[in-house]
Amino acid sequence: METTACNGSGHSSTIFYLVGIPSLPKSLFLPIFFVFLLLYLLILLGNTLILVAVVTDTRLHKPMYFFLINLSALDILFTTTTVPKMLSLLWLGDRFLSFPACFLQMYLFHSFSCSEAFILVVMAYDRYVAICRPLRYRVLMTPHTNVALATCAWLSAFLLPIPAVVQTSHLAFDNTAHIYHCFCDHLAVVQASCSDTTPQTFMGFCIAMVVSFLPFLLVLLSYAHILASVLRISSREGCSRAFCTCSSHLLVVGTYYSSIAIAYVAYRADLPLDFHVMGNVVYAVLTPVLNPLIYTLRNKDVKAAITRMTCPRDPKNVGKP
Template sequence: MPLCHTMNTTACDGSEDSSPIFYLVGIPSLQESLFLPVFFIFLFFYLFVLVGNTLILVAVVIEPSLHKPMYFFLINLSALDIIFTTSTVPKMLSLLLLGDCLLSFPACFLQMYLFHSFSCSEAFILVVMAYDCYVAICRPLHYPVLMAPQTNAALAAAAWLTALLLPIPAVVQTSHMAFDSAVHIYNCFCDHLAVVQASCSDTMPQTLMGFCIAMVVSFLPLLLVLLSYAHILASVLRISSREGRSKAFPTCSSHLLVVGTYYSSIAIAYMAYRADLPLDFHIMGNVVYAILTPVLNPLIYTLRNKDVKAVITKMAHPQDPGCFRGP
């Protein structure tokens, strides 16, 4: 994808009083003939995210049998996927279809903040869901007490609030960096690293800060999830009967697949950045990270979770009494 329009730039000497204008480069080598096909692919993914996660939200809200802690956290995850993709994908679509690559200074940094905040939220919600699985399997007798509605609300609120606060230092510090009057962002959206690399200031402090925050919001949650599943595996292995083991694993299989998808997309983005690859691969790694998990989450929870699938089937065929079997 070529640059939108070549703009005259000024040196980063701090003499410019006006705010810089950001130009999203997109995917530099994408041929113009492919803009429309790629636009429709992204549009399909975005609509799938909206429809799939909305169906899950409605199903959990209207069906009393799904008013359980694991489904409460699931609707948090679904709502998060909707707003996470909405923070970036509509601008990508506008960029592909209309060549709308301009972002004002506030718009770019707002998009950066929202993208990284919601990414952090997903990591923390997955930790809370892992804790729910741990309690359900390892401490089933204490489950009603440990996962009371007030506790669930507090855990979800803590995940959201922590994620909303964590990116603030990096975003604020980046906003104080020096930029030309016209800044070309080599990405499809205002990612922190892409904006930092477009600055005229010393990028090392911000790159280091971004790396440290990424470690906190990626590896610490992953460590907590792995710890939960280590306890779960130990408990399941202590179950003597094969039937008991087969009942325990499905409880968390969907969540485990979502965790695998989420961290696989992070690994793709990280390897695309670290490897000696063309710029297009770095950008596509970020795009995969922004889209892959929200697209797959509805599939995982509707195809593998019989309760959610049954309620959605009932919603699709309300007059067919045979299509729903309640628990």
């Protein structure tokens, strides 16, 4: 790999400087800090409520909700990887990251992102079996199968980003490398290098296609079968019930891939750098904050479980009208 001259003497001495949003006035740092703090607290609260409700309520010990708690755990981990550093940047002006910290953040950010895409595919498969193979649902979606599917989703996602992260770590950087982003995103780190970055950019693009486009096709395939089965249902009540079982997941999938589309267009289109950064920030925050809202507002079982957990009935009033 050919490299241009760098001032850095080695990776151990490289410090990454997060530029953030370049044209953002300092007067807006505090208001934006409180906006992101509020969103982060909503993500933690909403997803923790779902986790506790599903784990403690035996009525929710079903495959669909088992995958839901995986999704909630991922949303908490995904945002915790990036948002606290963004808050620190806005509040304290803390823009520096060591070489290991930057690459750990990059690896975890992309691993959790991949995990979410794969869990959404597994949830789509669960809905496919529930609607298209209802008589075999209990046979196909056993606890052992559910754990195996979730484990495969997590392990695959933790393995896929490794080649890109390792190759990027071998690039040459100045002693102080400026990252035009709010956190260590792969493409932003690659662009901060003074090496030939073409192979890393191409590899990052290929991995992004594998972990976003391929899962999206699998989700579409599942819902094509679901739609075909629903259209064969003669009763309007049956169609409505089938649609209701998928509506929350469809909204989550729509939100997730809409945020990916925003981030992708922001990177690829000829837009100012601020739009590139904000596109990825929207992707990092939008889905995790909307997921708990979607599942608590549209899913009667989850809503009822959270209500029972947060507002327990007085035993003395049980049985009274």
